[in-house]
Amino acid sequence: MVRGGFRLGAGRPKGQGKFGETTKAIRVPESKVAEVLNYVNSACYKLPIYTSSVSAGFPSPAEDYVEDRLDIGQHLVKNPTATFFVKVAGDSMIKASINDGDILVVDRSLEAKHGSVVIAVVENDLTVKRLFNKNQRILLMPENDRYDPIVIDREDTLKIWGVVTNVIHKL
Amino acid sequence: MIYVLVDCNNFYASCERVFQPSLNNKPVVVLSNNDGCVVARSNEAKTLGIKMGTPYFKHKELLEKNKVAVFSSNYKLYADMSSRVMNILSSFGYDVEIYSIDEAFFKIEGVFEEKLEKEFIKLRNKILKELGLPVSIGIAPNKILAKLANKEAKKTKLGIFNLCDFRNLDEFLKKFDVEDIWGISRNIGFRLKGLGIRTVLQLKNSDHKLIRKKININVEKIVLELNQKICFDLEAVASKKSIMSSRSFSKPVYKLNELEEALANYVVTACEKLRAQKSLAGALNVYLMTNRFKDGFYFNSINIFFDHSNDTAYMVKKAKLGLEKIFKEDLEYKKCGVLLFNLIDETLLQGLLFFKPNIRRLKLMQILDGLNKVHRNTVFYASQGVQRTWSINFNMKSLEYTTNWNELLVLS
Numbered sequence: 001m002v003r004g005g006f007r008l009g010a011g012r013p014k015g016q017g018k019f020g021e022t023t024k025a026i027r028v029p030e031s032k033v034a035e036v037l038n039y040v041n042s043a044c045y046k047l048p049i050y051t052s053s054v055s056a057g058f059p060s061p062a063e064d065y066v067e068d069r070l071d072i073g074q075h076l077v078k079n080p081t082a083t084f085f086v087k088v089a090g091d092s093m094i095k096a097s098i099n100d101g102d103i104l105v106v107d108r109s110l111e112a113k114h115g116s117v118v119i120a121v122v123e124n125d126l127t128v129k130r131l132f133n134k135n136q137r138i139l140l141m142p143e144n145d146r147y148d149p150i151v152i153d154r155e156d157t158l159k160i161w162g163v164v165t166n167v168i169h170k171l
Numbered sequence: 172m173i174y175v176l177v178d179c180n181n182f183y184a185s186c187e188r189v190f191q192p193s194l195n196n197k198p199v200v201v202l203s204n205n206d207g208c209v210v211a212r213s214n215e216a217k218t219l220g221i222k223m224g225t226p227y228f229k230h231k232e233l234l235e236k237n238k239v240a241v242f243s244s245n246y247k248l249y250a251d252m253s254s255r256v257m258n259i260l261s262s263f264g265y266d267v268e269i270y271s272i273d274e275a276f277f278k279i280e281g282v283f284e285e286k287l288e289k290e291f292i293k294l295r296n297k298i299l300k301e302l303g304l305p306v307s308i309g310i311a312p313n314k315i316l317a318k319l320a321n322k323e324a325k326k327t328k329l330g331i332f333n334l335c336d337f338r339n340l341d342e343f344l345k346k347f348d349v350e351d352i353w354g355i356s357r358n359i360g361f362r363l364k365g366l367g368i369r370t371v372l373q374l375k376n377s378d379h380k381l382i383r384k385k386i387n388i389n390v391e392k393i394v395l396e397l398n399q400k401i402c403f404d405l406e407a408v409a410s411k412k413s414i415m416s417s418r419s420f421s422k423p424v425y426k427l428n429e430l431e432e433a434l435a436n437y438v439v440t441a442c443e444k445l446r447a448q449k450s451l452a453g454a455l456n457v458y459l460m461t462n463r464f465k466d467g468f469y470f471n472s473i474n475i476f477f478d479h480s481n482d483t484a485y486m487v488k489k490a491k492l493g494l495e496k497i498f499k500e501d502l503e504y505k506k507c508g509v510l511l512f513n514l515i516d517e518t519l520l521q522g523l524l525f526f527k528p529n530i531r532r533l534k535l536m537q538i539l540d541g542l543n544k545v546h547r548n549t550v551f552y553a554s555q556g557v558q559r560t561w562s563i564n565f566n567m568k569s570l571e572y573t574t575n576w577n578e579l580l581v582l583s
Contacts, residue, residue: 081301089583109300
């Protein structure tokens with residue numbers, strides 16, 4: 001005999017309460033409880049949200065954001081789970097301001113488009129190049145006249161490791 | 172109810188491949204602490220006959236002849252990659268139980284629908300794109316069957332296999348030996364064979380009460396699960412690779428000291444399991460998360476490494492340190508947990524327990540030097556390029572690409 005678990009049709013049918021629909025419990029700051037209850041009971045549909053406390057019913061023009069100090073990590077890395085850092089050797093991308101010794105922020109969750117600077121797998125090695133993908137032609141372009149572009153013969157041979165979003169260059 | 176097991180294929184070896192694409196489709200082997208035994212193999216290495224757990228030197232010639240890439244364990248890398256996998260799994264949208272460093276179970280209410288399989292294929296593709304790690308997915312009505320489905324998934328192209336509403340379950344179960352089942356050790360497999368039970372189908376058709384009498388209640392539960400009952404909920408058995416202990420909170424938790432208290436309990440439980448299986452842990456992972464259905468979902472985890480130990484008090488202290496680092500104020504926490512990994516058998520360290528790591532290395536070096544005098548250039552190993560002689564810093568570990576600014580992957 002199987003005890004417990006989900007049974008179809010069990011429980012009080014939804015929509016039986018005073019609002020005639022499924023409800024959701026939420027958290028509200030104590031000072032706002034009266035206001036929220038008032039709104040809910042009078043069935044208005046727009047509720048302004050204030051990030052600062054309101055005195056005399058007037059929003060503060062200064063709108064104090066006593067929030068976190070600027071975090072460079074948050075600024076550079078949008079998706080930490082899929083972001084990796086790599087270091088550059090050589091000058092093949094110098095015209096893109098990517099120099100020897102720079103650190104690249106690489107986001108693997110982004111889609112590589114024509115013009116993106118990407119990390120690609122070429123002959124089993126990882127390399128940083130700008131992607132050219134237009135008019136059925138696919139090339140991995142260096143940003144230095146001394147280097148030749150790498151021609152990719154078919155869409156499926158192109159192996160993108162990730163898209164470079166930022167370069168960290170130490171002066 | 173539907174259970175889904177997601178696990179990374181050849182996890183340690185796959186991690187190495189992410190940062191060295193030249194290893195794709197090649198045989199790769201990863202060794203344990205002190206480069207003692209093989210703890211991970213790529214499929215190509217498995218084909219060569221390299222078995223899990225065998226001492227490194229036993230396979231020396233085979234490895235050299237086949238140019239197998241050999242690595243020392245890079246736990247910091249693996250632990251970080253694992254955190255990333257778990258982050259993606261935790262925010263997928265279903266109740267998840269992190270089971271080990273590279274496996275997690277999902278528990279999903281309701282009946283199976285095609286669209287669920289499609290969702291999981293999307294999940295697999297997401298992990299492959301964002302992390303470069305291939306995973307296998309097994310879908311079934313319970314955990315035991317999900318594990319079998321997962322095994323089968325590894326043989327498929329899409330990497331996914333569904334046993335819910337499966338047409339001919341018996342035919343499927345006939346293919347597996349009882350020892351293929353999670354939770355059946357060689358010892359128990361031997362005893363079952365003594366009872367004439369060899370295949371999983373035979374186990375399914377056996378009398379579960381007899382099994383309970385002759386073997387144990389755990390195997391009885393396995394028989395029941397093979398018959399599509401649910402006996403193991405999330406958080407059941409410990410794995411030899413790692414030990415998990417966690418719980419969801421019935422009421423949300425906000426304060427650090429409350430989380431610390433809960434965490435301490437989980438560490439105690441985990442250490443008990445650790446000592447029961449006669450293992451020592453060399454690392455732990457602490458994680459916590461808020462409710463994934465609410466806005467601002469937060470998941471974070473941290474890995475802490477230490478000299479191998481089974482000392483509860485020591486690990487509670489380490490776990491608390493970790494928790495402090497990932498804790499954020501004013502969040503409604505739903506769950507926290509601890510995962511002990513980097514486990515080794517306690518007999519391996521007897522005698523060496525009191526040696527400092529560098530002395531341990533020195534002893535190893537002496538042995539290896541002795542060997543090297545007899546056989547020169549015996550093994551090909553591949554980290555940071557090919558080195559054909561033993562160097563003073565005998566270390567085949569790859570770089571800590573994601574946890575050390577001085578060890579970033581370099582490319583041009």
